[in-house]
Amino acid sequence: MKIKPYAGWMACFACVLSLLMLRFVPPVLSGWTEVIVAPGQTLWSLAEKCPANPWDVVNAIAAHNHISADETLQPGEVLEVPTKASPFWTRLVFSFEGGNHA
Template identity: 55%
Template sequence: MGTFVLLIEALLVLRVMPPGFDGWKSVTVGPGQTLWELGEVYCPNTDPRYVVGAIETRNHIDANIQPGDVLWVPTKSVSMWARLVF
């Protein structure tokens, strides 16, 4: 019974983990673009909050970006199941 409970807890923890990202692409920021917009455009079907965080981490920046900045932006999210290693 204890093992079953631990398995359920582990699955719940994995469920709330943010996705990983792959397929990074170099993108030049255009006038008026935000990190949120870049996340929606280049990594659709993924919660933009996670994409923005990944962009900030990968590029060592905060939300202050300027037109002409070159950023690495993910193009695909990797599900938690794909990241499991047995």
């Protein structure tokens, strides 16, 4: 069986492209805790306290609390915010079937 000369390069390109795409998968946020909004606080300032990309955290806080991401927060408002972030690759599960493949 003859393999076309560019097939190996295409396989390498596909692997690199797949790894680059994984970078854009948002992290899993956990450790949600209640916070009382102080005067002047925004979703962005709350998101910066979580060890993840603030854009992802702002969207997650908004979705979790059923509010708009551009909503102005009121002092005294209670929101749940994440305290931990797990990157995508920590969720990957690999499965190998055992057996004799002779």
